[in-house]
Amino acid sequence: MKEFIEYILQFGSLNQQQIDLILKKADILELQKDEYFSEAGKVAQQVGFVLNGIVRVCYYNNKGEEITKYFIDENNLVVDLESFENEIQSTAYVQAITDTSIMVFSKKDWKELSNTIVGWDAIVHKVISRALMQKVERRSPQISEDATTRYLKFLEIYPNVVNRVPLSYVASYLGVTQSSLSRIRKNIS
Amino acid sequence: MKEFIEYILQFGSLNQQQIDLILKKADILELQKDEYFSEAGKVAQQVGFVLNGIVRVCYYNNKGEEITKYFIDENNLVVDLESFENEIQSTAYVQAITDTSIMVFSKKDWKELSNTIVGWDAIVHKVISRALMQKVERRSPQISEDATTRYLKFLEIYPNVVNRVPLSYVASYLGVTQSSLSRIRKNIS
DNA sequence: AAAATCATTTGCCATTTGACAAAAAGCGAT
DNA sequence: ATCGCTTTTTGTCAAATGGCAAATGATTTT
Numbered sequence: 001m002k003e004f005i006e007y008i009l010q011f012g013s014l015n016q017q018q019i020d021l022i023l024k025k026a027d028i029l030e031l032q033k034d035e036y037f038s039e040a041g042k043v044a045q046q047v048g049f050v051l052n053g054i055v056r057v058c059y060y061n062n063k064g065e066e067i068t069k070y071f072i073d074e075n076n077l078v079v080d081l082e083s084f085e086n087e088i089q090s091t092a093y094v095q096a097i098t099d100t101s102i103m104v105f106s107k108k109d110w111k112e113l114s115n116t117i118v119g120w121d122a123i124v125h126k127v128i129s130r131a132l133m134q135k136v137e138r139r140s141p142q143i144s145e146d147a148t149t150r151y152l153k154f155l156e157i158y159p160n161v162v163n164r165v166p167l168s169y170v171a172s173y174l175g176v177t178q179s180s181l182s183r184i185r186k187n188i189s
Numbered sequence: 190m191k192e193f194i195e196y197i198l199q200f201g202s203l204n205q206q207q208i209d210l211i212l213k214k215a216d217i218l219e220l221q222k223d224e225y226f227s228e229a230g231k232v233a234q235q236v237g238f239v240l241n242g243i244v245r246v247c248y249y250n251n252k253g254e255e256i257t258k259y260f261i262d263e264n265n266l267v268v269d270l271e272s273f274e275n276e277i278q279s280t281a282y283v284q285a286i287t288d289t290s291i292m293v294f295s296k297k298d299w300k301e302l303s304n305t306i307v308g309w310d311a312i313v314h315k316v317i318s319r320a321l322m323q324k325v326e327r328r329s330p331q332i333s334e335d336a337t338t339r340y341l342k343f344l345e346i347y348p349n350v351v352n353r354v355p356l357s358y359v360a361s362y363l364g365v366t367q368s369s370l371s372r373i374r375k376n377i378s
Numbered sequence: 379a380a381a382a383t384c385a386t387t388t389g390c391c392a393t394t395t396g397a398c399a400a401a402a403a404g405c406g407a408t
Numbered sequence: 409a410t411c412g413c414t415t416t417t418t419g420t421c422a423a424a425t426g427g428c429a430a431a432t433g434a435t436t437t438t
Binding site for chain 3: 146166167168178179182183185186
Binding site for chain 1: 426427
């Protein structure tokens with residue numbers, strides 16, 4: 001779980017005592033391929049940090065198609081913020097797409113860290129706004145690019161994902177059909 | 190400037206003395222159509238809140254095309270967060286697309302509010318993460334939809350924008366050519 | 379190994395969108 | 409009203425992508 005500590009130390013400093021406290025509150029959740037970390041219609045109860053494996057956030061659009069909103073791979077936060085913070089029903093599924101280990105904090109423990117560690121809120125704020133900005137910066141430019149460019153950028157952003165997940169997930173992330181993506185890949189190589 | 194106070198009171202409480210302090214630090218910036226609030230290559234120095242008018246955030250992609258990342262209309266924050274918080278060069282232009290009044294806080298004043306008002310940071314955190322989540326939620330679904338649907342959703346999200354800005358800005362926001370958007374509009378009505 | 383199941387590729391054709399150019403419409407200044 | 413400028417619409421054709429079904433390939437189960 002060192003990875004998580006390294007991750008948050010990028011955003012602020014913590015002493016050893018504080019680090020120990022954080023680690024004491026964390027649990028490890030092991031998910032098998034296709035299991036859900038959280039589900040649409042439920043209120044997100046945990047903050048997670050992916051230690052191993054890949055997770056995706058997905059939903060069903062009004063045509064019933066399954067859309068992958070984004071992937072979350074190793075050493076990234078996984079939390080349905082809107083649902084977790086406002087205690088409202090989530091609108092998306094968070095699903096392990098490989099066997100996955102996730103470090104998790106319950107809502108209660110997460111709040112206790114906020115009350116116990118001076119500066120914790122500031123760190124969390126930075127972590128979260130950084131993650132959200134990254135999502136915006138990754139998604140926005142894709143809208144004005146063609147499918148091939150979107151795929152090439154996907155490969156840059158998630159170099160460790162493409163060989164570990166079904167093509168259909170990548171296709172729905174990129175907003176193209178599976179057949180189109182298959183042809184695009186043929187044309188690239 | 191009541192609008193700004195109403196806006197932030199959605200995210201936390203403030204007493205009258207605190208509200209007066211906030212208002213005392215705010216200035217009004219009047220921009221004419223096509224003037225810039227901030228520019229790529231410079232470090233963002235202000236947090237703004239649009240009182241009247243419409244602003245857009247835009248950049249040039251590697252083909253030299255001008256892309257509109259998003260619009261910001263009345264009663265919304267306008268700040269290049271990445272640049273403002275980390276004091277790095279901005280990658281985007283923020284441009285008034287109608288005559289616009291913006292309530293602005295200098296970086297110095299903004300920090301002073303943080304140091305003076307208990308709970309200010311918590312409010313700002315909520316405001317910012319809400320705004321970022323909104324951007325993600327608006328942008329993500331568009332990638333998997335066709336141009337007509339994207340346009341219809343644009344009309345829902347920005348009901349007050351379409352008649353006040355050039356078609357080309359909307360087209361670059363939606364990731365279609367101006368001609369296509371023109372045809373799409375013809376087919377809808 | 380064979381069968382069953384699931385994932386990916388391919389073929390065919392329809393539809394959407396892009397590229398480019400020209401025409402039409404809107405708008406401000408005179 | 410007219411001119412000059414910008415914005416929007418339209419025409420034509422080409423390229424990209426989608427929809428559907430079949431074929432191929434990969435993986436798991438028996």
